[in-house]
Amino acid sequence: MASLVGSRVERKEDKKLLTGRGKYTADVNFVNQTFAYFVRSPHARAQIKKVDTTKAMKAPGVVSILTGADIANDKIGGLIAGWRIKSEDGSDMKVPAHPPLANDIVNYVGDHVAVVIADSLDEARNAAELVKVDYKILKAVVDTKSAMGSDQIYKDIPKNLCFDWLLGDRAKVKEAFEKADKIIKIDLINNRVIPNAMEPRAANADYNPSTEEITLYTTSQNPHLARIIISAFNGVAPENKLRVIAPDVGGGFGSKIYPYAEEVVCSWAAKKIERPVKWVADRTESFLSDCHGRDHVTHAELAVKNDGTFLGFKNETIANIGAYASVFGTVTPTYLFGPCATGVYKMPAAYTNVKAVFTNTAPVDAYRGAGRPEATYTIETLVEKAARELGMDPAEIRMKNFPTQFPFQQTLVHSVDSGDYVASLNKAMEVADYKGFEKRKRESANKGKLRGIGLCSYFEACGIAPSPVVMMLGCGIGLWESAEVRFNPTGNVTVFTGSHSHGQGHDTTFAQIAADQLGVPIENIEISHGDTDKGPFGYGTYGSRSLTVGGTAIVKACDKIIAKGKRVAAKMLEASVDDVEFSNGEFVVAKSNKKKTIGEIAFACYLPGTYGEVKSPLPEGEEPGLKETSFFDPANFSFPAGSHICEVEVDPDTGETKVVKYTAIDDFGTIINPLVVEGQVHGGIVQGIGQALYENCHYDETGQLVTASYMDYTMPRADNFPEFELGFTCTPATSNPLGTKGCGEAGAIASPPAVMNAVMNAIGTEISMPATAEKVWKACNQNKKKNSEAA
C-alpha cells in the first residue's frame, strides 16, 4: 500500500459540509425545547440599580426570566481566567469577578444582564424588550493607551492594571543599547479585530431530571475544557453528569476555545426549568460578545551596528484585555507573545514588558496566532525600518542576523529544534522574483500607481505544549493530547481524538496517519471527535497543536495496537513475538510466508475461540478486544517558520491599496496533506491581510461598538486578493515522531507585517494597521506636501 502521508487526499468531510448536511449546534432540536434570549447591557459601564421583570414575565410564551441575583443565589461560579500571570514585582495578576449574569455592574456593551426563556425565540426576544433595567451610567474607559490613567473600573484594581509583566533582562538590554551605532524606534498599534467565525456561537442544553444529567451541545473548539470549567468552576453539574458535544463547528479562530456565559446559563437554566434551553447568537451578538483579538499599543526599539548586526531589542506593550480576564486572555499577550518578540534572529539581549489593562470593551482572547502575530508585526516592521535607515536591503539585513545552527537557543525562552531560515527566504525571493521588483515598480509608475514590496520572516512557537512547562508558567490545565484507536470486529477502525476539527480537516489528515500506521484503507477509518462521552479527555484544537500533539497520540496508540497484534499473531502463527514483523497491514513471520492481516487479528481479538474445540488465538493472559489509548505530552513546542513577500499597488489619488502579488514559503516540517495545508495557509494569509488592510473593531469614546455589523466591519472578500504563490521548505520537527510543526496560524502571523512593509515601502511613510484608503491617501498627501516644500 502506498503511503498516504504527503499526498493530496481530498477532504473527507467536505462532501457533508459543502452539501449542507453538516450538523451544527443550531441544527440540534429537542422535544419541549425553550429558547433563550439575553438581555444585554446597552452601556459600556454602568451600575445596575434594579432589574424589573414583572411586565416581561407576563408576556406571552415566557417560561422563566433569570438574573444575576438568581445566579448568585444558586452559587453558580464565575467565568475564569485560565492562566495566572505574575507581575515583574512578583505580585499576582488582578482580575475582577465575572459572573455569567451581571449582578451589580456591567462593563461592556453586550455584557449579560438577564436571560429570558420562552416557548419561541420571537416570544423570548419580545419579552426581553419589556425587562426594565435601571442603570446608573458611568464614564467608560475605552482607549488602550490611556486606560491606566483613566477612571478606575474595579474597586480593587488600581490603574485598571491586570499585570505588569516582564520577560528578559533589562540590565543586559541597557548594556547592549550602549554599544549600539544606531537605535531604531517604532510605535505601533496592533488593531483590534473581531473573529467572525462563519457559524455564530450557540448552545442547546437538555436536562434529564431522572438521571440528573445535562447534555450540552455547543460551538466549541474544546468540549472537554468546556465540561471541566462548567463543572469544576461554575459548579453547574459534576463532570460525570455533564456531557458536552461539539458537533460540526463552523470556524472558531480561537473565539470558541472556552465556554462563555451563554453555555453556563443555558445549562444551569435547563436544570432549573427542567426543559431544554436553546440559544443561537445572531450576528450582532457575535460582534458584541465574542472575544475579540489583538489590541496592542507598542513601543519597540532595536539596537544595531552600522553593518546591520542586531545587538538588543526591547518591546514595551500595553495590551487591552477588555472588561474581564478571559480564559486565555492573560497568556495571549505574555507567554504566547513575549518569547517570539525577537523573531527569527540572533539577538544578544532582549526584553518584553507587557502592561495588560482592563477597559469597558468586550474581552480580548486568543485569535488565530494569539500573541505571535503581534510579536511578529513588531519585530518585522522594526527590522524593515532598520534596513531603510541603514541603507541596506531588507533581505540582506535579515540574512545577516538569522541563526544557522540548530538547535537554536532563542533569546527569551525557546530552544528551537530545527529550521533553515536562509533557505526559506532564498526560496521566497526566487519564487517572488525579488530581483524583478524594480521593473514591476516602473510599470506600475507608468500607470500612476505606487508599487511597494514587503518582507516578513517569521518563526512561531506552537503545537502547545509541554504540560509541565506551561503549568510552571501559570497555565491552569495540561496541554497533552489523547487518542483512542478502536478496531471494530470486522476490521475497520474508529479513531477518537481529544482535539476538535472546526475547519482544519482532521477527518482526512488524521485518517491518513492512521491508515499509514495500520495499513488499513483510509475509507475504513473514521475520525470521531467532539463528544465527551465518546472519546477520552482531550484539550481541543488551537495553537496549531492538533497534528503535532493529537496526531502523535494517534501514532502512539497505533504502536500499541501493533504491539498487541504482534503478540496475537505470534500465537496464531506459532512463532516467537520477536520474529513477527508488521508492515502494510500484515503481520509476517520473518523468513517465512506465514502471515495474518491486521483485520484477521482484530477479528480474532474480538472472537477469541474456535468452533469445535477449546482453543484461543490469544496468548495466555492477553485480554480480548483490540483498542488502545495513548496520551502524548510533547517534550517541546514546535517551531514553524518561513518567509512571506508581498507586493502592493497604491493609487495615490484615492489611497486604495491592492495586494497584487503574494508569495509564502513556509517550513511546517513534514506535511501530511499539502491540500489541507495550502487551505490553512490561504485562510491565514487572508485573515492577516484582512487585519492589515480592512478589518478594524471600532468603539466610540462612550464604548459603543460602531462596527457591529457587516455594513461597517470590513471582512476581506475573494476579490480583494490575487492568486497566492505557495511553497515549502522542510526541516522536520524533532519533538514528535511525525516531524510535523503545525500550519494553522502561520499565514495570519506572517502576512500583516509583509503587507504593511509593502505599503510603507510604496508610500514611504510609516502608518499603522489597517491601511485603509483614507489613511494611505492622507500619508501620500503629506509626502506630496513635504516634497513640494523641499523643492
Add this chain to the structure above:
Amino acid sequence: MKTFNYHSAKDVKEASKLSSSSSAFLAGGMTTIPSIKLGLASYRDIIDIKGIKSLSGIKVSGKSIKIGATTKHVEVANSKDVKKAIPSLAVLAEGIGDPQVRNRGTIGGSIANNDPSADYPSACIALNAVIHTNSRKIEAEKFFKGMFETSLKSGEIIEAIEFSIPEKSNYQKYPNPASRYAVVGVYVAKHKSEVNVAVTGAKSCVYNDKDLAKALSSNFSSSAVDAVRISSSGMNSDIHASGEYRANMVKVFAKKAVEAC
C-alpha cells in the same frame, strides 16, 4: 421579528389600496427585511408587488430607456439593451452590493428608499430620469428630497424609471469596503445640451454638482475638473471616510469618469 400581515397584490391598484401609514411595499426586500429583522422598522402590512407583471421589464426607444420598478439589479446589469444604450448604467447595476443583493434588489426599491449612499439615484440625476408612478411623472431633480426622503406620497407606487440616453457617460464608485454601498459615487453624463455630474454617498442626499457640471459643459475634459474647488463642507463624515476625503474623491472620480467617457 414582529409579526405582520402579508399581502400579495395582483395589480398596482390593489397594492395602492392596501397601503397605509404602517405598510411597506415588498419589492426585493433587501432594505425592508433587514430593517424589520434588526428591529429598526415594523409594519402592520407588507404588500408584495413582485407578482405584478406590468412593473417589470426593460424597454428602449430612440431617446430613452424605460426600466420597470421591480426589475432586479442583475437584470439591468445583464441587459443587452442597457449595455448598448447606456453602458455605464449596466456597470452601475453590476457594482451594487453583492450577487445576493443584485438577484433580489430592484431599481424601484432602491430609489424609493433613497439611501444617501445608494447608486441608482445618481443615475437618475445624471441621466435626467423621469419617475413614472401610478398617478404622475416626476423629474428626478424633484424626486430626491433628502436623506431617505422622496416626493412619493403615501400609496404612490413607482411603475418605471425612464432614463434619457446621453451622448456619453461614466460612473465611478468608491465602494464602502464593508457593505459595498457607495462611499462616493460620481456619475458624469454628457447630453446634447448639458452635462450632469451627479454625486452620491458624499452628502445626505444625491445632488448634481453644478460647479463641475458648468465647468464640463464649456470644456468636457479632465483638466476642466482641475480648476473646480470641491469644498468638504456639508459632506458626510463617518468611520469609513472623512468629509475631506469624500471631497477629494468627488474630484478624483469626476476626472476619472470624464477620462473614461
